[in-house]
Amino acid sequence: MLDAVAARLPRGRPAASVLPPALDRDQGLWLLGAAALTLLPHLAWLPLWTSALCGALLAWRALLLIEQRHPPWSLLVLALGVAAAAGVRYSFGHFFGKDPGIALLAILLCLKLLETDSARDIRAGVFLCFFLQLAVFLGDQSLPVAALALCATLVSVTALNALADRTADNRERLRVSALLLAHALPFMLVIFVLFPRLPGPLWGLPADAYSGLTGLSETMSPGSISNLGESGAIAFRAEFDGTPPPPAQRYWRGPVLTAFDGRTWRAGRALESSSPFYSPSGPRLDYRLTLEPHNRRWLLALDFPAAGLQGVLHASDYQALSSQPIRTRSRFQLAAQPHTAVGIDERRQALAAALALPAGYNPRTVALGAELATGAVSDEAVLQRALARLRSAGLVYTLRPPALGRHTVDAFLFDTRRGFCEHFSAAFTVLMRAAGVPARVVTGYQGGEINPIDGTMVVRQSDAHAWTEVWLTGRGWVRVDPTALAAPGRIESGIAAALPEGEVRPLMMRAGLDWLRTVRHRWEAASNAWNQWVIGYNSSIQRDLLGRLGLDRTDWVTLGGAIGVAFALLLGALLLWAGRQQRRGDRLSRSWALFGKRLAHKGLARESWEGPLDYGERVAAALPEQADALREIARTYARLRYGPEADVAAAHRLHHKIRKLRLP
Amino acid sequence: MSNNDASRLLDAASRIILGKEHELRLALACLVGGGHLLIEDIPGVGKTTLAHVLARLTGLQLQRIQFTSDLLPADILGVSVFDRSTASFTFHPGPVFSQMILADEINRATPKTQSALLEAMEERQVTADSQTLALPEPFFVIATQNPAHQIGTFPLPESQLDRFLMRIQLGYPAAEAERALLRGEDRRSMLARQPPVIGPAQLLELQRAAREVSVGDALVDYVHALLTATRRDGEFSAGLSPRAGLALLAAARAWALIGGRDHVLPEDVQAVFPHVAGHRLHVAADGRPAAPATLTRLLRSVGLD
Numbered sequence: 001m002l003d004a005v006a007a008r009l010p011r012g013r014p015a016a017s018v019l020p021p022a023l024d025r026d027q028g029l030w031l032l033g034a035a036a037l038t039l040l041p042h043l044a045w046l047p048l049w050t051s052a053l054c055g056a057l058l059a060w061r062a063l064l065l066i067e068q069r070h071p072p073w074s075l076l077v078l079a080l081g082v083a084a085a086a087g088v089r090y091s092f093g094h095f096f097g098k099d100p101g102i103a104l105l106a107i108l109l110c111l112k113l114l115e116t117d118s119a120r121d122i123r124a125g126v127f128l129c130f131f132l133q134l135a136v137f138l139g140d141q142s143l144p145v146a147a148l149a150l151c152a153t154l155v156s157v158t159a160l161n162a163l164a165d166r167t168a169d170n171r172e173r174l175r176v177s178a179l180l181l182a183h184a185l186p187f188m189l190v191i192f193v194l195f196p197r198l199p200g201p202l203w204g205l206p207a208d209a210y211s212g213l214t215g216l217s218e219t220m221s222p223g224s225i226s227n228l229g230e231s232g233a234i235a236f237r238a239e240f241d242g243t244p245p246p247p248a249q250r251y252w253r254g255p256v257l258t259a260f261d262g263r264t265w266r267a268g269r270a271l272e273s274s275s276p277f278y279s280p281s282g283p284r285l286d287y288r289l290t291l292e293p294h295n296r297r298w299l300l301a302l303d304f305p306a307a308g309l310q311g312v313l314h315a316s317d318y319q320a321l322s323s324q325p326i327r328t329r330s331r332f333q334l335a336a337q338p339h340t341a342v343g344i345d346e347r348r349q350a351l352a353a354a355l356a357l358p359a360g361y362n363p364r365t366v367a368l369g370a371e372l373a374t375g376a377v378s379d380e381a382v383l384q385r386a387l388a389r390l391r392s393a394g395l396v397y398t399l400r401p402p403a404l405g406r407h408t409v410d411a412f413l414f415d416t417r418r419g420f421c422e423h424f425s426a427a428f429t430v431l432m433r434a435a436g437v438p439a440r441v442v443t444g445y446q447g448g449e450i451n452p453i454d455g456t457m458v459v460r461q462s463d464a465h466a467w468t469e470v471w472l473t474g475r476g477w478v479r480v481d482p483t484a485l486a487a488p489g490r491i492e493s494g495i496a497a498a499l500p501e502g503e504v505r506p507l508m509m510r511a512g513l514d515w516l517r518t519v520r521h522r523w524e525a526a527s528n529a530w531n532q533w534v535i536g537y538n539s540s541i542q543r544d545l546l547g548r549l550g551l552d553r554t555d556w557v558t559l560g561g562a563i564g565v566a567f568a569l570l571l572g573a574l575l576l577w578a579g580r581q582q583r584r585g586d587r588l589s590r591s592w593a594l595f596g597k598r599l600a601h602k603g604l605a606r607e608s609w610e611g612p613l614d615y616g617e618r619v620a621a622a623l624p625e626q627a628d629a630l631r632e633i634a635r636t637y638a639r640l641r642y643g644p645e646a647d648v649a650a651a652h653r654l655h656h657k658i659r660k661l662r663l664p
Numbered sequence: 665m666s667n668n669d670a671s672r673l674l675d676a677a678s679r680i681i682l683g684k685e686h687e688l689r690l691a692l693a694c695l696v697g698g699g700h701l702l703i704e705d706i707p708g709v710g711k712t713t714l715a716h717v718l719a720r721l722t723g724l725q726l727q728r729i730q731f732t733s734d735l736l737p738a739d740i741l742g743v744s745v746f747d748r749s750t751a752s753f754t755f756h757p758g759p760v761f762s763q764m765i766l767a768d769e770i771n772r773a774t775p776k777t778q779s780a781l782l783e784a785m786e787e788r789q790v791t792a793d794s795q796t797l798a799l800p801e802p803f804f805v806i807a808t809q810n811p812a813h814q815i816g817t818f819p820l821p822e823s824q825l826d827r828f829l830m831r832i833q834l835g836y837p838a839a840e841a842e843r844a845l846l847r848g849e850d851r852r853s854m855l856a857r858q859p860p861v862i863g864p865a866q867l868l869e870l871q872r873a874a875r876e877v878s879v880g881d882a883l884v885d886y887v888h889a890l891l892t893a894t895r896r897d898g899e900f901s902a903g904l905s906p907r908a909g910l911a912l913l914a915a916a917r918a919w920a921l922i923g924g925r926d927h928v929l930p931e932d933v934q935a936v937f938p939h940v941a942g943h944r945l946h947v948a949a950d951g952r953p954a955a956p957a958t959l960t961r962l963l964r965s966v967g968l969d
Contacts, residue, residue, distance in 0.1 A: 589969045608967030611931035643927045644878035 026170060028065040028116075030159035031125055032058055035113055037152035038129045039106055041136045041145045047091045050103050053084060057110035071115050081111050102135045122163050129156045143530040154181060169648065183574060190566040194546075196559050197539035215294035216254045216443055216464060220265040222401070222408055225443070226420040229399050231461035232520075234292055235445060236300055237528060238457045241286040245302070247447060248491055249338050251467070251479065252300040252459060254444035256317035258353045262361035263408060265426060265441050268353050271316040278318070280306045282339030289332045290531070297321045300444060300459075302336035303479070309334055316350070317440075318342055318477075329531055343476035346438075351471060354438035362409040362430055369434020379437045379472050383480065386431055390485050393417065395424070397487035421483045421490070425466040428482035438471035442479070446491065453525035591655040592637050602663055612638040625664065633657060669870055670696065670922045672861050677717050680854055681710055683841025689922060690832050690939055691718060691806075695867070696874045697918035699829020699911065700785055700805040702770075702943065709834045711808040713851050715766040722867050723860035724804065727762035729781075731773035733816065737780035744793045755792055760784050763800050763864060767807040771817040781805070782824045802867055822946060829911050830936070831943040831953075870921070877917040878927045886930050887912060889966045890937065894945060897962060901948040904941060912940045930968050937963055 036058055043051045057080075064071060071077075084107040092100035109128045116125055133149045133156070157177040158170075165173070215235060217224065236252075238244075258268030271277075284306055289299065301320035305312065310333060313321040320334070357366065372389065376382045394417055401419045404411040409427045412419050419427070425441050432439035446465035448457040467481040484491050551558060596606035596615075604619045616634020620627035636654050640647060670692065677688045691714060694701040703711045712728075719726035729740060742758035759765065760781065767781060784790050785805050789798045807828065810817060825831070837845060845851075862870075887909060895903025904912075913928070915936040920928045938959040945954040 592969070607964070609934075609964045611929055611934060611968060613929060613931050614934075638929050639927070642880045642883050642929050644880065 024166065025065055025068075027122060027159065027162040027166075029062070030155060030162045030170075030173075031113060031116070031122055032062050032065070034126060034129045034152060034156040034159045035109055037148065037155050038132045039109075040152070041140065041148045042102065042106055042132070045099070045139055046103055046106065049087060050084075050091070050107060053087075054106055054110045057107075057114055061110075061113050061116075071117060074115055077111050077115050081108065084108075084111070098135070098138050102132065102138075105132060105135070119163055122159065126156045126159050129159075141535050143527050146530070146534075154178060157181060186570050187567065190563060190570065192534075192537070193542070194559050194563045194566065196556055197537070197542050215296065215461065216298075218255050218267050218296075220257055220422055220426070220441060220443055220466060221263055222404055222412075222419075222423060222426070225422045225464050225466055226399055226401065228461045228464040229420065233461045234524065235294070235459050235461050235463065236292060237290045238302075238448065238459065239288045239290075239455070240457065244287075244448075244450065244457055245285060245336075245338065249302075250446060250448050250457075251303050251442075251465075252445040252448075253303050253319055253442060254298050254300055255442075256315075256319060256469075257441040257443060258317075258350075260356070260358060260426075260430070262358040262406075268317070268350070268440075270319070272313050272321065273316075274313060276305060276307050276314040276318075277316045278304065278340055278342040280304065280337040280340045282337045285336045285338070287334055287336070289334050290528070291326050291330050291332070293327050293329060295325050295327060297323070297325055299326075299332060299334070301334050303338055304336060304340045304342055306335035306337050316347075329535065331532075331536065341476050343471060344474065346471060346476065351438045354440045354471060355433050355436065357430065357433050362407045364407070364410045364414055365427065365430050366434040368413075369431050369436075372431070373435040376435075379470070380475075382435045382437055383432070383470060383472070386428070386435065387480070387482075387485065390428065390431075390482060395419065395486040397421075397424075397483060397490060422466045424482040424486065425468045428468045428480065432468070432470050440469050442467050442469050446481075451521045451525050451528075453521050454528060456525070456528055458524060587655065588637070588640055588651050591651070591658050592641070594655075595633060595637070595658045595661075598658070598661065598663060612641065623664065626662070629657075629661060633661070669862050669866055671924075673721050674922070676721050676858065676861050680717050680851055680858065681714060682844050682848075683838045684710070684714075684834060687832055687834055688714070689919075690830060690936070693915055693918040693922055693936065694830040694832075695722070695802075695804055695918075696870050696921060697829055697914045698802075698871045698874070699914060700807070700827060702825070702828040702831040703806060703808045703834060704811065704831055705808070705834045706811065709836060710851075711806075711834060712766065712768065713855075714834070715764070715806045715808075716852075716855055717858075718804075718806070719764045719766075720855055720858055721861045722764075723863045724763040724802065724867070726764045726766060727759040728766040728768060729759050730768045731770050731777070733772055733774060735773045735777050737777050740777065740781050741784065741790050741792060753793060755795060755797070757790075757797070760790060761797070761799060763802055763804065765805045767805060769810055770807040771809045771819055773818065775818055775821070778818065778820060778824065781807075782820075782827045785827050802864060802871065822944075825943045825953075826905075826907065828943065829915055830939040832939050874914075874918040874921045877920050877925070879913060879917070880927060883928050883930065883933070886966070886968060887916075887933060890933065890963070893962055893966050894941065897965075899947060899949075899958060900945045900954065901951070902946075904944055908941065908944045912937065915940050934963055 039051075039054050039058075046054075061071075085104060088100050088104050088107070089095060092103070094100060095104070105128065109125065109132065112121065112125055112128065116122060129152065133152050136145055136149050154174075154177055157180055158173050161168075161173045161177050161180075162170075168176075216228075244250075255267045256270070257265035259266040285302065287302070289301070291299065299312065299320040299322055301312075304318055305314065305320040309320070311322065312332065312334070313323060315321055322330075322332075368389070369386075372382055372385045376385065393413065395413075396418045397420070398418050399420060401412075401423060402416045404416065408423075409430045412423045413427050413431075422441075422443075429439040429441050443464070443466045445459050445463045446467070447463045448459040450457050465483070467479060467483065469477045469479055471477050481491060546552075546559075551562060592612070599605065599619050602623070604622055606615045610618075612634045616631050616638075619634075620630045623630060633654065636650065636657075640651050640654065673692060674685070674689060677692070678685050681688060691701055691703075695718060703714065705711060715728075716726065718724075729735075738758065740758050740760050742756050742761070744753040744755050746752070747754045765781075770778060770781070784799065785803075788803055789796055791797075809820070836842070890912070891904050891906075891909045894900060897903070912933065916928045916932040919932040919936050920926075923932065925932075938956055941954070941962075942956070942959060943953050945959075946952065947954060947958070
């Protein structure tokens with residue numbers, strides 16, 4: 001009796017048969033796809049063995065799935081897990097911190113998939129995927145990584161979808177997932193705009209984390225800049241408020257090198273002040289500079305920075321400096337006044353430093369300098385003579401200069417005669433000093449290319465340059481670019497034009513690859529927009545934006561409330577939309593509605609009560625040229641809609657046919 | 665092919681009754697749908713001829729009952745007569761025991777007589793003297809009725825009208841068809857020469873095929889929306905009953921079969937709706953059957969997606 005009653009009562013746990021019996025192929029492949037896409041951006045930093053292990057585990061699982069074999073024993077999985085944990089401990093030295101943590105999670109995800117055979121396991125796998133997609137952004141927030149993470153999210157949602165509905169076809173599953181993510185989009189935007197931002201980076205990273213960044217250095221020796229010439233990486237971007245300066249004026253000042261030891265040039269001592277060491281005059285160019293991190297303080301401002309710039313320190317060698325090394329992509333509002341005269345009353349000490357030459361180096365150049373100086377009426381005359389001399393010396397500009405001996409300047413000027421900008425500027429500076437004219441090397445960037453897509457000027461590492469400044473009585477420091485003597489095109493149109501015929505150019509500089517450059521322009525414009533609007537959205541921009549929206553207080557409570565209100569509004573709007581969607585019906589109905597809509601443009605709107613065949617006859621009579629196609633569509637729709645058997649493929653073809661239908 | 669049978673029947677019928685193809689098709693749908701037909705029109709437009717044509721073409725035996733005000737139920741159903749030789753009552757079947765009955769001017773008889781026939785139609789059997797006798801298969805009644813406003817008629821009550829699957833009107837023939845009719849030979853003699861197109865067995869087969877015509881979910885939704893619309897519409901004393909909904913589907917199935925399809929489309933429902941719903945819906949204000957314009961308005965108030 002009691003047994004009979006008990007049998008009728010619902011069981012505490014669902015019977016085993018309620019759960020799907022096993023992972024089916026589609027579900028499994030979606031899940032594996034989600035895991036593979038999730039791990040893909042992590043490959044950039046994971047240790048090689050971890051990536052290889054993950055790849056092998058996923059491939060193994062795929063093989064088991066395709067051959068419909070059972071997952072391996074759980075003991076083996078456990079052993080693999082322990083071994084992998086030991087490997088992580090060995091590779092990273094510890095378990096703490098995000099990198100070993102993520103590496104361990106990545107391996108555990110792959111191991112989990114290996115033993116996954118139930119709905120619950122699939123869900124666990126997908127949620128792990130979601131977490132790992134989030135974790136990618138702890139290391140890299142660039143556009144391609146975000147795009148990959150989005151794809152991975154889409155596939156993960158589809159895997160969940162496949163779990164929920166075993167009957168739908170994959171195309172439909174993907175469509176539904178995309179729709180779901182689209183629903184999430186407005187919520188994401190609300191959180192993006194309103195979620196409180198922390199000032200400064202979220203993760204405190206050790207300073208040496210930035211040591212690997214490329215860029216100029218504080219020293220220059222032969223070959224140091226020509227190495228940069230091969231790199232197409234972006235150094236910084238500039239957006240000018242007015243017309244950008246002509247190429248010949250695009251000198252972006254970096255370290256000024258005064259001390260020379262015979263081989264290496266080093267920066268001299270410079271004073272720093274919040275106001276410039278000159279009185280800026282002449283026309284003013286306003287621009288915004290977005291620096292890629294280079295872990296140095298220099299801002300690479302255009303000559304010569306105007307007064308009163310926010311967050312800018314001025315050095316006595318006319319560099320603009322930031323108070324802190326640039327470790328994240330940073331924007332500066334800058335201005336330049338290129339026609340300013342600088343250094344007319346330069347300190348004696350500085351001038352003396354700009355005349356010093358190491359003893360016992362480059363005797364031939366020193367002799368040439370002395371020769372040029374004899375009988376010259378002024379430093380200016382010496383300069384002109386030196387320029388004329390170099391112009392006739394047959395010097396060749398090249399990215400691949402030959403090796404130089406102990407007397408680097410002598411070897412370049414008199415023997416090899418082939419060099420890059422650092423050779424030219426160093427040789428010219430030494431020559432001027434030998435002739436008794438104060439001179440120094442200025443490094444930085446010269447040029448910059450306007451991206452036609454968004455109009456920003458992009459300056460790359462390959463635009464790195466070195467030139468000379470000489471001090472003339474009454475005129476102060478004057479820029480002289482000796483590279484222009486051998487390769488005038490370098491200044492006007494960049495390296496590619498200046499390199500001699502026949503020299504192998506870096507990939508992006510080759511002629512005939514215009515399409516590739518266009519692709520790069522587009523890509524960089526997109527990245528720039530991403531950096532400015534998404535990554536660059538920080539607490540101060542948030543405060544500005546919310547202030548303009550009338551939210552003056554940006555504390556957690558206010559923002560939390562704003563997020564709540566926005567979510568409620570969005571949910572209401574979504575519910576309304578969903579209600580209307582339901583009335584709009586399924587795919588077949590939408591196809592039919594599209595048919596009616598397209599014909600409505602021809603004045604043949606379907607009456608709401610009009611049956612498909614009647615409508616088909618009516619429009620066929622009105623458009624005799626398309627009569628057959630129209631009748632066929634109407635007949636097919638009627639059959640699919642009201643006929644006894646459902647035919648997904650035919651419905652798909654019908655949709656295609658309606659879309660492709662040519663109406664007069 | 666049952667569809668072929670239907671179209672051959674239709675072709676043959678339209679050669680005799682000119683210019684009435686739509687009405688013939690409706691009548692045939694009613695026959696194939698397994699229901700009874702009510703023809704309402706003035707005398708002389710071919711109601712009787714239609715009945716004769718249908719009976720002749722399908723090979724059914726036809727009995728005509730002329731309804732008059734003094735007709736009694738027994739005149740239709742039959743009587744039990746005392747047989748002296750056996751000293752018991754023997755039942756003499758009336759004209760209702762026939763495959764097809766033409767009940768002419770049914771609204772001239774008294775309600776009692778009317779209901780005798782209508783009950784037999786519904787039950788498909790006759791009970792007399794505690795004896796139940798089945799009516800033949802197929803069993804098809806065509807009743808004709810003069811417009812209700814004519815003198816000396818007993819209009820059929822609403823509940824009885826429901827027994828007819830369809831009600832049609834014939835109306836005057838179109839000009840061209842009428843001229844051909846006037847010029848041509850006598851319809852009766854034409855009919856006498858016309859051999860049956862199908863037999864009763866094939867007609868039963870057709871009726872079975874009609875019941876198997878498929879009705880999809882989308883169409884059920886549509887029919888339901890139509891029924892709901894008649895109930896929500898304020899103009900009628902009552903909306904269509906579920907039985908009327910079934911009748912509508914049966915008629916639409918037969919219509920689809922005649923059209924050569926194995927599934928019902930909204931067009932089929934729309935084609936038969938005025939004839940299935942017309943006599944079942946009564947205007948609340950004056951109790952008259954719904955006018956064709958009202959039925960069209962109803963149809964157009966229900967959208968399809």
